[in-house]
Amino acid sequence: MRSAFDRSFDVPHGYLNTASIGVPPVDVADAVAAAVLGWRTGSARPGDFDAPVATAREAWARLVGVPVGRVALGATVSGLVSLVAAALPRPSRVLVAAGEFTSVSWPFAARGHDLTEVPLDEVGARAAEFDAVAVAVVQSADGRIVDLDALRAARASGTRVVLDATQATGWLDADLGWADAVTGGAYKWLLSPRGAAWLAVHPEWDLPAEQAGWFAGADVWDSVYGLPLRLAPDARALDTSPAWFSHVGAAVALPWLVGLDRAAVHAHCTGLADALRAGLGMEPAGSAIVAVRTPGAQERLAAAGIACAARAGAARLAFHLYTDRADVDRALDALT
Numbered sequence: 568m569r570s571a572f573d574r575s576f577d578v579p580h581g582y583l584n585t586a587s588i589g590v591p592p593v594d595v596a597d598a599v600a601a602a603v604l605g606w607r608t609g610s611a612r613p614g615d616f617d618a619p620v621a622t623a624r625e626a627w628a629r630l631v632g633v634p635v636g637r638v639a640l641g642a643t644v645s646g647l648v649s650l651v652a653a654a655l656p657r658p659s660r661v662l663v664a665a666g667e668f669t670s671v672s673w674p675f676a677a678r679g680h681d682l683t684e685v686p687l688d689e690v691g692a693r694a695a696e697f698d699a700v701a702v703a704v705v706q707s708a709d710g711r712i713v714d715l716d717a718l719r720a721a722r723a724s725g726t727r728v729v730l731d732a733t734q735a736t737g738w739l740d741a742d743l744g745w746a747d748a749v750t751g752g753a754y755k756w757l758l759s760p761r762g763a764a765w766l767a768v769h770p771e772w773d774l775p776a777e778q779a780g781w782f783a784g785a786d787v788w789d790s791v792y793g794l795p796l797r798l799a800p801d802a803r804a805l806d807t808s809p810a811w812f813s814h815v816g817a818a819v820a821l822p823w824l825v826g827l828d829r830a831a832v833h834a835h836c837t838g839l840a841d842a843l844r845a846g847l848g849m850e851p852a853g854s855a856i857v858a859v860r861t862p863g864a865q866e867r868l869a870a871a872g873i874a875c876a877a878r879a880g881a882a883r884l885a886f887h888l889y890t891d892r893a894d895v896d897r898a899l900d901a902l903t
Contacts, residue, residue: 568593569889572599572827581897584874586707586734586856586885591759595819599760602815614788616811619818623763625752626821630736632744633639633767640765640803642813644731645670646778647750647766648701650805651729652678654774659698664690666879668707671731675701691717699727704735704743708879710840710856712739719745727772737824738855738887740833747772756855756887757824759817768802782808832888839886839895846899857884864902869899 569576574592582590591599605611620640622698628635641647652674655661658681663672665684676682685693687706691714694700700721702713712735722728728746735741737756743749749767753759768774776783784790785799785808798804824832835854843857844850858881865882868875873894876883884898 571889571891572832574823574888576890580893581871581873583884583890583894583898584660584876585755585887585890586710586883587755587876589737589755589759589887590889591758591760591820592823593817593820595758597815598819599812599816602812605820606812614641615807616814617787617810620809620814623753623759623814623817623821624765626817626825627736627753627757627765628767629825630731630757630796630821631749631751631765631767632742633749636801636803637767637770638765639768639802640763640809640814641805641807642762642764642810643670643751644752644764645674646807647764647805648729648731649674649677650766650774650777651701651748651750652680653668653777654772655680655699655727660696660702662690662694662697662702664702664706664713666706666708667701668703671701671703675699686709687711687713690714691721694718694726695724698727699729699747701729701731702735703731704741705732705739705854707734709858709881710734710852710854710885712854715741722747734856738832738836740829744768745769748774752818753813753821756888757817758820760810760813760815761815763817766805767801768805774805776804776828778807779804780806780808782806797821814867835888836886836890839890839892841894841895842895843884843886843898846895847902855886857886858882859884859902861902867901868898871897873898 578590628638664687729748732751753763754761841851860881
């Protein structure tokens with residue numbers, strides 16, 4: 568058992584794989600287990616999940632920096648990005664980062680848009696040349712952070728800015744509410760079960776409710792049968808039916824994350840990551856993710872009992888709330 572930021576975790580030392588799967592605090596896992604028990608014993612009722620869904624949505628809105636009425640929910644980032652891709656006139660010229668996570672880029676390609684890849688450090692400078700830019704705030708492969716200030720300036724010139732915050736929200740102290748669309752999944756840095764994702768839409772962009780279903784109704788429980796169409800008046804019109812147990816966990820994890828000192832969280836995570844980089848002779852990067860390209864790194868880390876991921880030819884290590892200096896030292900012992 569480990570304690571961090573006033574929560575207990577069952578995660579062992581050497582777990583540096585949050586960029587793949589976040590480990591929940593004990594109370595988050597307990598809440599999900601209790602919900603599964605209710606399902607198992609037949610005591611659960613559909614309406615029981617309304618409050619967790621609403622609580623998680625409101626907390627994610629606060630993490631991103633938008634009013635809750637601008638937030639739609641879904642199950643995956645790719646599904647929500649597809650709504651955004653469908654709203655762009657076809658074919659639009661869309662800028663993406665070279666090597667971008669495909670849940671960000673493929674929905675635009677599948678819709679027939681004209682995609683251009685450039686290195687991440689050119690995205691901000693080139694964005695104003697395009698109809699839209701779609702990019703992860705923090706790159707999944709190696710933790711590099713896009714130039715948000717440059718993208719904000721490009722948006723002022725008329726470029727639509729679509730951000731995936733999955734690898735950022737939960738540790739990065741940044742304002743994202745200005746973007747045209749921001750999406751993110753719950754199961755990494757937000758320490759919640761897989762199956763919950765959200766999309767924040769700027770009020771200047773009216774996305775069509777292409778996936779309209781009962782949960783997108785103005786009154787959810789009065790929207791299960793019959794015509795006419797009666798959608799919610801806000802971003803809930805874009806909702807798909809929630810994966811209930813995922814939101815049970817998110818309803819415990821996200822309000823706790825919202826209540827933390829965001830600057831302290833940022834400093835904790837990036838401080839550990841930069842300590843590893845320093846020990847390996849690398850420059851600081853101010854990211855919670857470190858890509859180590861030393862030959863054999865993945866094998867040496869695995870042999871030392873360190874959980875991390877192999878991504879884009881590198882060992883990817885991620886530092887979150889429950890990691891500490893002992894994890895850095897263990898990784899350095901394995902790598903040096």
